[in-house]
Amino acid sequence: MDEEDLRVGLLVAGAAGPGETAARNWCRERFADVETASLAAVADGSVDLDRFDVCWWHAVEPVTNPRTVAACEPAVTDYVESGGGLLLSARAMGQVAALGIDEVAPDATGTEAVHEPVGPLWKSVYADHPAHEDFETLRHHTRPAGEEAPFARYEDVLPATGDVLASTHRGADDVPHEVTTVSWRRGAGTVVGVGVGLDFERADDHTRAKRDRLTGNLLRFLADGGADETVGIGGVADPETAATALTTGRPHDAETLARHRAALAGDRHRTSFHLSPPANWLNDPNGCLHYDGQYHVFYQYNPGGPYHETIHWGHLVSDDLLTWRDAPVALTPDPGGPDRDGCWSGCAFVTDEDHAGWRTDAPAGDGSDVRILYTGGREGWQLPCLGSAVDGDLSRFETDPANPVIDDPPAALDVLTTEHWNGEFRDHCAWFADGWWYQLIGAGLEDVGGAVVCYRSRDLREWEYLGPSLVGDWEDPGTVWECPELLRFADGDLLHVSNYEDVVGFVGEWDGETGTFERESAEVLDPGEFYAPQSLETPDGRTLMFGWIKEARTVRRQWDAGWSGLMSLPREVSVADGEVRQRPAREIRDRREATLFDGTVSLADGRELLDAEGDALEIEATVDPEAADAVGVVVRLSPDGAESTQLKLVDGRLVLDRTGSSLDREVNDHPVSVSVEDLERPLDLRIFVDGSVVEAFVNGRRCLTGRIYPTRHDATGVGLLADGASEGVDVDLTVHAMGSIWPAELRGRDPGDPARTVPEADD
Numbered sequence: 001m002d003e004e005d006l007r008v009g010l011l012v013a014g015a016a017g018p019g020e021t022a023a024r025n026w027c028r029e030r031f032a033d034v035e036t037a038s039l040a041a042v043a044d045g046s047v048d049l050d051r052f053d054v055c056w057w058h059a060v061e062p063v064t065n066p067r068t069v070a071a072c073e074p075a076v077t078d079y080v081e082s083g084g085g086l087l088l089s090a091r092a093m094g095q096v097a098a099l100g101i102d103e104v105a106p107d108a109t110g111t112e113a114v115h116e117p118v119g120p121l122w123k124s125v126y127a128d129h130p131a132h133e134d135f136e137t138l139r140h141h142t143r144p145a146g147e148e149a150p151f152a153r154y155e156d157v158l159p160a161t162g163d164v165l166a167s168t169h170r171g172a173d174d175v176p177h178e179v180t181t182v183s184w185r186r187g188a189g190t191v192v193g194v195g196v197g198l199d200f201e202r203a204d205d206h207t208r209a210k211r212d213r214l215t216g217n218l219l220r221f222l223a224d225g226g227a228d229e230t231v232g233i234g235g236v237a238d239p240e241t242a243a244t245a246l247t248t249g250r251p252h253d254a255e256t257l258a259r260h261r262a263a264l265a266g267d268r269h270r271t272s273f274h275l276s277p278p279a280n281w282l283n284d285p286n287g288c289l290h291y292d293g294q295y296h297v298f299y300q301y302n303p304g305g306p307y308h309e310t311i312h313w314g315h316l317v318s319d320d321l322l323t324w325r326d327a328p329v330a331l332t333p334d335p336g337g338p339d340r341d342g343c344w345s346g347c348a349f350v351t352d353e354d355h356a357g358w359r360t361d362a363p364a365g366d367g368s369d370v371r372i373l374y375t376g377g378r379e380g381w382q383l384p385c386l387g388s389a390v391d392g393d394l395s396r397f398e399t400d401p402a403n404p405v406i407d408d409p410p411a412a413l414d415v416l417t418t419e420h421w422n423g424e425f426r427d428h429c430a431w432f433a434d435g436w437w438y439q440l441i442g443a444g445l446e447d448v449g450g451a452v453v454c455y456r457s458r459d460l461r462e463w464e465y466l467g468p469s470l471v472g473d474w475e476d477p478g479t480v481w482e483c484p485e486l487l488r489f490a491d492g493d494l495l496h497v498s499n500y501e502d503v504v505g506f507v508g509e510w511d512g513e514t515g516t517f518e519r520e521s522a523e524v525l526d527p528g529e530f531y532a533p534q535s536l537e538t539p540d541g542r543t544l545m546f547g548w549i550k551e552a553r554t555v556r557r558q559w560d561a562g563w564s565g566l567m568s569l570p571r572e573v574s575v576a577d578g579e580v581r582q583r584p585a586r587e588i589r590d591r592r593e594a595t596l597f598d599g600t601v602s603l604a605d606g607r608e609l610l611d612a613e614g615d616a617l618e619i620e621a622t623v624d625p626e627a628a629d630a631v632g633v634v635v636r637l638s639p640d641g642a643e644s645t646q647l648k649l650v651d652g653r654l655v656l657d658r659t660g661s662s663l664d665r666e667v668n669d670h671p672v673s674v675s676v677e678d679l680e681r682p683l684d685l686r687i688f689v690d691g692s693v694v695e696a697f698v699n700g701r702r703c704l705t706g707r708i709y710p711t712r713h714d715a716t717g718v719g720l721l722a723d724g725a726s727e728g729v730d731v732d733l734t735v736h737a738m739g740s741i742w743p744a745e746l747r748g749r750d751p752g753d754p755a756r757t758v759p760e761a762d763d
Contacts, residue, residue, distance in 0.1 A: 037055075117145050121175070163303075174556055180196040375427060439463065469495070492575040496533065525580060526674070531547060535573060553707070554666040557709075605725055614718075630650040653677070661709065
């Protein structure tokens with residue numbers, strides 16, 4: 001709709017202050033048909049909102065008439081649901097609950113000093129949104145520094161139904177957790193809130209132009225029907241494609257999440273056969289289990305953006321570990337519950353007997369026998385909460401009205417208090433044995449170190465504290481132990497914890513009578529970017545472990561990409577001869593699409609380029625590291641050598657050398673390595689290269705995982721290297737092209753096609 005044809009209704013709460021007057025004058029200078037309507041007139045029905053193409057409430061002064069605002073709710077709801085568009089800016093965004101738009105209002109409102117220019121940090125998945133038209137980057141200053149300004153934003157919570165379009169860019173800094181721009185779809189209409197940055201009293205030449213462009217774009221977008229005319233996958237703007245639009249409200253169902261995944265499919269750093277979030281944030285795997293013929297991996301998910309706040313449970317499902325799909329978000333913080341500030345890590349389990357009345361005669365596979373234990377966060381407390389599946393697809397969990405099921409950390413322990421939490425006490429592992437439910441929880445103890453504590457229960461609701469299972473009271477154990485998990489094998493028990501840096505696995509013996517663990521040995525399961533793993537049991541009795549593969553690039557780069565975090569390949573884990581064994585799940589072999597190279601290569605000093613390339617590969621190599629000072633594989637190699645990643649055996653270690661992996665200076669290029677000195681020769685290596693991941697397994701015993709971020713589209717070559725091989729070194733080598741685990745419509749490329757694109761980052 002052309003601006004000269006736009007009918008704008010300016011809503012006012014009372015006597016206009018200077019800020020509201022400035023906004024009103026700006027609007028009248030911009031649009032020909034502008035009418036002011038008081039909220040009182042809207043509430044008593046003397047103003048019919050339907051005569052406006054778009055309504056705008058810009059509130060600078062505090063809202064002193066909350067009853068009048070609430071009285072407007074029926075009229076505003078009717079207007080929006082029938083197709084009207086509404087813009088709420090500054091303090092007005094803080095009134096979304098009173099207006100019936102969202103039950104969760106911004107948790108941070110008031111007035112603040114503006115010391116630096118401020119404006120939206122736009123999400124990359126919405127770079128083509130009509131409100132973002134004619135903006136060349138994701139970062140904009142729409143208000144200059146100086147004096148105080150009103151604000152309304154989400155910080156510790158997210159809207160229940162709104163979708164985040166932008167967070168905050170302040171000065172030169174990105175502040176992802178300060179959510180300032182949100183879109184709601186209500187019926188046939190759309191509401192957008194902009195809580196920071198639209199100031200019509202103060203502007204300079206730089207901020208004025210961006211402020212005017214953003215406000216004008218928003219009003220036109222809302223007047224044109226909002227989401228009915230918005231962009232879909234690939235930037236298409238057509239009413240017939242409205243079903244594929246991204247901005248139809250909070251992304252939580254499987255279809256909308258799949259659209260987000262498809263929108264990011266061209267990113268060369270996305271993976272083909274490692275699990276990833278559809279967009280936004282992923283960290284710890286949660287609730288991993290096989291249930292009624294399907295594999296379920298839940299994970300820590302933030303729908304607000306690629307940053308670690310406001311955690312929900314995302315959900316991925318597979319029938320065979322070979323093809324995966326996004327399922328609906330399974331667990332969402334309850335605005336009035338003990339998990340208001342986040343549904344943190346936990347576990348899922350099947351109550352496959354009538355344990356204390358949990359099951360009656362409900363048929364297996366309907367979800368009635370599946371429970372979760374997770375950490376609910378609220379106002380500085382982290383406490384165990386219980387949930388139950390509502391259907392056989394495990395698409396959603398209902399939380400127990402008795403939550404939290406444990407009210408406080410154990411009084412007998414001096415649990416660590418930190419800046420963010422009243423007690424470092426979180427993350428759960430639960431199982432049933434000998435008539436009892438057992439629960440392990442990770443913790444930190446003041447002046448001692450990390451700890452795992454144990455509880456038991458008859459009914460999952462009343463828990464008896466047994467005591468510490470294991471305490472890190474030795475030198476440098478880690479301050480807090482997160483994500484404990486106990487795995488029991490015929491040759492020994494494995495208790496692993498994550499200590500902020502590494503995943504430490506303790507091999508020993510669990511005593512169910514006392515709830516204690518007697519450790520016999522310890523080792524780091526993967527010294528690379530691998531963290532917080534969790535496991536499930538397959539129908540044939542194997543234990544499969546998934547871990548979070550962390551990012552090795554800046555917050556800025558993660559925001560520009562629109563996503564953060566991956567899962568490791570599922571690993572078959574066991575204990576043998578007092579040691580942990582790890583190897584890729586056998587199903588991964590069935591993801592091989594083609595064999596690109598198979599033979600023995602005799603190497604002298606230097607490099608040898610192979611007739612194989614790709615960024616989704618499995619490489620099998622057998623080599624004796626004693627035959628050279630250094631020998632290894634080169635991957636993600638550009639033709640001119642400007643970018644390459646080396647995985648080499650040197651000085652008794654397998655080293656992932658990333659010093660040449662990327663021309664981008666905002667990524668971590670430090671090497672990571674694992675000892676292989678005590679392993680039998682020759683060494684059998686299985687190396688997986690997948691977009692930005694290199695994951696290696698040695699002799700089925702040692703693992704090493706790292707992230708790389710090549711910038712070159714042609715950095716897909718594969719080669720071998722040797723140094724100090726005076727008599728030469730033979731490498732038995734097979735290179736496979738790997739296929740995708742995602743449905744065809746969600747793949748960014750065909751297997752073996754090196755041409756993938758990635759959105760350009762702001763300079």
